[in-house]
Amino acid sequence: KDMESMDACGGGKKRALTSELAQVLAMVRELEARMDQDLPVAARELCGALASSIDRSIRIARSCWPEPESPESGDWSAQNRAGGGNARKDAQFKRRKGVPSVRRQVRATSVQDMTALNDGLSWRKYGQKDILGAKYPRAYFRCRHRHTQDCYATKQVQCVDGDPLLYDVVYHGAHTCAQAAHPSAEQLQPGNAGQEQSLMSARETEGLQAGLESMTPFSGNDNGAIGGGFLPLLSPTSLECPFRSSYAAGDLGVDMELEPQFEEFFWNPTESFQW
DNA sequence: GGCATTTGACCGTA
DNA sequence: TACGGTCAAATGCC
Numbered sequence A: 001k002d003m004e005s006m007d008a009c010g011g012g013k014k015r016a017l018t019s020e021l022a023q024v025l026a027m028v029r030e031l032e033a034r035m036d037q038d039l040p041v042a043a044r045e046l047c048g049a050l051a052s053s054i055d056r057s058i059r060i061a062r063s064c065w066p067e068p069e070s071p072e073s074g075d076w077s078a079q080n081r082a083g084g085g086n087a088r089k090d091a092q093f094k095r096r097k098g099v100p101s102v103r104r105q106v107r108a109t110s111v112q113d114m115t116a117l118n119d120g121l122s123w124r125k126y127g128q129k130d131i132l133g134a135k136y137p138r139a140y141f142r143c144r145h146r147h148t149q150d151c152y153a154t155k156q157v158q159c160v161d162g163d164p165l166l167y168d169v170v171y172h173g174a175h176t177c178a179q180a181a182h183p184s185a186e187q188l189q190p191g192n193a194g195q196e197q198s199l200m201s202a203r204e205t206e207g208l209q210a211g212l213e214s215m216t217p218f219s220g221n222d223n224g225a226i227g228g229g230f231l232p233l234l235s236p237t238s239l240e241c242p243f244r245s246s247y248a249a250g251d252l253g254v255d256m257e258l259e260p261q262f263e264e265f266f267w268n269p270t271e272s273f274q275w
Numbered sequence B: 001g002g003c004a005t006t007t008g009a010c011c012g013t014a
Numbered sequence C: 001t002a003c004g005g006t007c008a009a010a011t012g013c014c
Helices: A002-007 A011-036 A040-064 A071-083 A087-095 A202-213 A258-268
Strands: A101-108 A122-127 A137-144 A155-158 A166-172 A252-257
Touching: A011 A040
Parallel strands: none
Antiparallel strands: A101 A166, A101 A252, A122 A137, A137 A155, A155 A166
């Protein structure tokens, strides 16, 4: 019966679930390796990523085997309705043909933690769009060295509907600029976004965050700060998507959906790309 | 003044 | 034709 239900499930969800479970397996193996190497901090971060991935697997599974009485499954359905379905979003993410893309979901564990959005590379915001059916606008960034070094890497950042701490970050194309040669593999590994001090300068970091902050549909406050805290900037009605002007290091979780050809990248970034 | 962001307009794709 | 992605002029900040 489960298999019948699974058949009723969309092929995209099957693939997503399979991919998610494969990532869980890979992370468990990585966790084993790190424990053997006596790297408790790295192992703890991997645990965060694992938890996020498992959570996503559960959500996907619930969408295949609904639990009507479960408020979470209700939220999931509501999200699908609001967004026109994840399949539509996925299609948008894969829209550009010929340009490899990486979809990475970054979760901040608290409003104090936005380190997950810092990938150590220099981006410049070039646009923002309201997306049909999406609660929050999508911000578009491209490599700062686009014109000087012909680096055509871009990324899109969007707050996930229904989860103010979860951000969809979609990377298109690989960096070909000089800065791409500098980020360490650790920085590009899932879960390590905030562990080491970023190569991104303070101003660049602010730029990224300012870009994200600008996603708010209202702008009544200069910088979003309220008495040492931070104004939630994406929702006019609730404390959602709390982009802020500074952040502290902390635990974070990272979810990823990878194009097949990019899966290797996040686990062996230096081997998969010529930086 | 230089640089970054904002935002309306335009373009390509489905 | 609708929508997402990008461009580029306008604007703001340091």
